[in-house]
Every structure is written in structure tokens, then in C-alpha cells.
Amino acid sequence: MTAATVSRALSDHPEISAKTKDVVKEAALRLNYNPNRIASSLRSGKTHVIGVLIPTAENAFFGSVIHGITNLARKQGYSVLIHECDELHELEVKGIQTFIGARVDGIIVSMSRNTLNYDHFLEVKRRNIPLVFFDRVPEDLGMPTVVIDGYKGAFLATQHLIDQGYRRIAHISGPVFIRTFSDRLNGYLAALKANNIPVEKELIYTGNISIESGMEGTRHLLQLPQPPDAIFAAEDFTALGILKQLKNSRIQVPQQFGIFGFCNDMFSEHTTPSLSTMDQQTVVMGQEAFKLLYGIITSDSSVITNNRCVIEPIPIFRESSLKTSIS
Amino acid sequence: MTAATVSRALSDHPEISAKTKDVVKEAALRLNYNPNRIASSLRSGKTHVIGVLIPTAENAFFGSVIHGITNLARKQGYSVLIHECDELHELEVKGIQTFIGARVDGIIVSMSRNTLNYDHFLEVKRRNIPLVFFDRVPEDLGMPTVVIDGYKGAFLATQHLIDQGYRRIAHISGPVFIRTFSDRLNGYLAALKANNIPVEKELIYTGNISIESGMEGTRHLLQLPQPPDAIFAAEDFTALGILKQLKNSRIQVPQQFGIFGFCNDMFSEHTTPSLSTMDQQTVVMGQEAFKLLYGIITSDSSVITNNRCVIEPIPIFRESSLKTSIS
DNA sequence: CTGAAAGCGCTTACAG
């Protein structure tokens, strides 16, 4: 029996007899034979490895997305290479080069905050390596992406605060040059408009995604001539800062003041009061990213129609915004 | 110029002239040449890939350790393959087989809770693939491990509660058949002894690492004839449950009751009051695991002397245990 | 249904 026959038997080649397959498989098991995937990859041109490039694994969001990706990947026989860029464009480029060197079958990326130059992604495209982005996606590159509907999430959050009877609703945003945060700002603005509430520019504070900026923004908003009685925060750390500052100022949440966050971070259900927020379905996001990539890898045609997946945000109503259920 | 010369020039082989190297490197850059690492691996027998096997990436602890591993690995030119076992022994075995098939240069493992059979690890050893464990390590396999000093952490936490003036200190443990939790239980017992405090069995409640079991344990302890006035919890979710139950029972923390947790989970600094806990230096743990593995990979001798790395726990004193600074 | 042969793209011992 030759290596060719063994190879075919182990991969269930249709032209091999059942008897031969049995003999080969039994022997493989007995001898603890573990095929060399490196050799297989070199010959077949398929590595069954995908690369995942993220800012950092030290972050519940990305950890959760990785979980979604690897779980589905394993079921389809793919292994996952992880690279972190630590928000450095240079390391992002290096990660892509490593993936190309490893001849991965596809790449999933969430960009560094500091990436403005897309040459490395264009190089991936030039080499016809399937590429999917999630959450932090490049604009106008026409590449497949998975994102959360931040506009809708912000709209729903703001509408909820209005429905709960809050009258002046402020927004503490993140850096709005980032699409993620401008989307949420726009959703907030749209909800005000839909309720015929005039937009007041002084009620919009630009923060930087941190507890400190949440506190700072709150102090700023509270000393306005007409302070707000609720804040929609662009993400949960900001919301936590708002909560801390209101406690310092002895303002009751949610009775006197409402808070709504975004992200459903680990801690948000454990604060006192617990934080209302938008869940981003992070595991689903990872799964959808892999599905999109897998679809491209396995499609013979290079034309992918549905190349944009939008995840629904799920409102999580907790104590910080439920005025009516308390009063 | 032959492929051999190019290969040598690119890897800075000492026998190649500087001029040739320059020519080759310039051309490589100009043509966007990216060497095929698969072919290189097949020939050289080194993949420069390590495998990391964890229960799940959807957990801040493991995400943080991965961060520590990948950061150091990248600096040494290694890529990281991730596999999750979802606490299933079967998937753990599959992950090891995948790593062997991928011919990784080394493997880092934190075991599934349900792993009792070590055959897959012995197979790794038999194939002389360097293997390092962290946190959840097998007993008596004599393999290199990185663990936190849970005994010491528990001792320090208990001593701190005593020093703060708490008189009856209970312990809500995790499943004590797991070494991690028996170590912490023993550290608690040792601290009591060191202070001549008699051990009372009814003050030790066995929980299951959850908010619910923290609450349940607290209810149980509070209805004792002589209830405790402080609890050292084996980990932070349990500590959070304790806090929630004490709030329900209108018991003031830390004035009437002290709480000390373990792990320094994301949420623990954001509860009200914030939770005192033991930080596990998770990033350092990942770094040490990689260092240990790298040492084995690069050592010519297979004799590794220091094959056990013990990480110091760092006490984080927060509101839930600081009675004296308040009164 | 199975075998013989070529080849994936590198690296490296050997020769000069």
C-alpha cells in the first residue's frame, strides 16, 4: 500500500474501497498517526487556519468575539491564529504580514484606533486572501464587515429615557471622528427629533471613553444654567463615571436622574444601581464574522452579495433608567 | 542567483556577502516577497507557532493571560494558535491533536475542569513537544507549571480581616477537590491558627463559584447561632453574592461586616462598596508561561531546573474590608 | 480501485 492510498483512505476519497479504508484507519489509530498538516498545506494550498487581528485580548469585548469566532471555526475544521496590535498601526501591519507568511485561508480584523493607512489591507486583497472586518471597520474600502447598529441602539436608548419621563436628555459621546461614536450621536439626535425635542448643543459633551471623562462631563453638564436630568452615554465606562459623579453630588439615580450606557460591559450589571445599557451580542458578532469569512473562502465565485452584516443591539433595562417602576 | 542564495541572504547567513544581501533584500522589498512559512516549516522542522489551549476566551482571566502570552511570543517571533475546550475533556483532546497536527513548537495549557485523564498530555510529552501549564495544572505529572500562590493570598486576606478588627471570619470556598480552592481554604485555616483563632467548621461553606452560591452561603452563615462578621470568599463572584445578600439583609459593609474576595475581576472595583480582593497578575502569568515554554524550546538540554513558577498575589484593599479607615 | 511520479517552496549538507 502506498502513501497515496493511505492519504486517500484517510480523507474518505470516494474511489477507495471500504475495506481498505477500514484497514488504514485502524492502523492509523493503532500507531497514533497524526498527519503532518504542514506538508498537507504546502501541497494542497489550504492551511485551514484563519488569522484574527485585534487591538488586545485584554478586553472583554474582544475576548468574547474571539470566543464566537473560534467556536464556529473549530466546527468547520479551522484553527485560529491570534495577533494583537496594541492599538499600534505598525503592529497591525506586522500582524498582516505574519498572516500572509503563514498562508492563512482568511483574515478577520478589528482595526487599531490609529490606522489611517490601508495599504496592508489592500495587499491582502491583492493576494486574494478573504478578509472580513468587525466593529472597527474601514470606511469606503467596500470590504465585508460586521458591525452593530449603533444608530438604532442610541435611538432606542434615548427613546427609553424619554418614555421614562426624563425631560432634558444629554449625551456624553466618544471621539466622534470614529464612526462607532458618530453613529451613536446621530441615533441620539434622531430620537430627540422624532419626539420634537429641540437639540441643544450644550447638552452634548465629547468624552474619551473613560470613567474620568464620564465624571468630568457630568460635572460640566450639572453646572449648566439648565442642567439635564438624564444622560445617554456612548459606552459603559462613561456611564459608570456619570454614576460615580452623581453619587458624589448626592443626586438619586434613577429617581432624579437617568443613565443609559452602551456595550453591556461585565461590570454594568453589578453597580449600584445597576446600569441600563445596550448589549452588543459580542459572541454573535464573532460568529457572523466567521460565517461571512467562511462564505467567501468556500464560494467559487468571488462575488459576495451580502457583504455587510448588521447586528441588532439588545436593550438591557436595569435600575439606572427605570424611573417609573420605582416611583 | 539561486533560491539557496536568496534564502541565505534573507536569513542573514554569515557566509553571504554584504553586497548580495543588499541586492536580495532590496528586490524582496520591491517585489513584496513574503516567504512561505509553511514550506520553511516543513523543511526546517520549526513552525514558530505555539498552541494555547484554554477553557474559554469569554472570560477576562484567560483573555488577560492570552494578552501576556501573545505579546511576548510576538517579540520572539512566535505566532499563537488558540483553541477553546469549553470545559469539555473531549474538546481538550481534540485541541491537543490539532496542535500536534499543526506541528507547533510548544503548547501552553490551562485544563478543563472535567479533565481527569491525562493521556493526551502524555502523548505530547512522548512526542517531545514542550508543554507548560498555567493556573489549572495537573498534579503529579511533573510538568512545568505557572500558578498563583493561593495559599499565601488567602492567608494575607484573612490576616487583613483580622487586623481590621473583625472577630468571626467565615470562608465561602469553591469546589475543594480543585487544588486552586483547597489552597485558598488552607491559607485561610493557617491564618486563623497563626492568630490563635479556633477553626469552626460551621463557618466554612462550600460554594460553587457563583453569585448565587455567595448569596446562599451568606444566608446560611447569617442564621447560625453565632454568625460571622466577615467572610473571605474564594473568588470575586462569590464575594459579589455576599455583598448583594448583605445589602438585602441591611447589613452595613464594611462597618458591620467585612468582605474579601479573590481574583480582582473587572467588576470588583466598581461595586458599591468596592470589593477588596487579591490580584492574580494575569498578564504576568501569561508572560511567565511563555518564558518557561520558550526556555524549554530553546534549551539544548532537556533538563529544566526551575520548572515551577509561583506568582505572588497582590492584595487590593478596597472599601469592603476597610473598617478602621471609616470608623 | 490502486500505484508511480511529480511537485508544493523552502533549507541545508555538500561541493567547489
Place this chain on the structure above:
DNA sequence: CTGAAAGCGCTTACAG
């Protein structure tokens, strides 16, 4: 200092 040749362990088109 550089080249020619072999070979890593598979897969696959071709032949029978």
C-alpha cells in the same frame, strides 16, 4: 562566497 541537489511529508493528476 555561491551553486546543485536532495528532501521535508503530504496530495493529486495521470495511468492502468
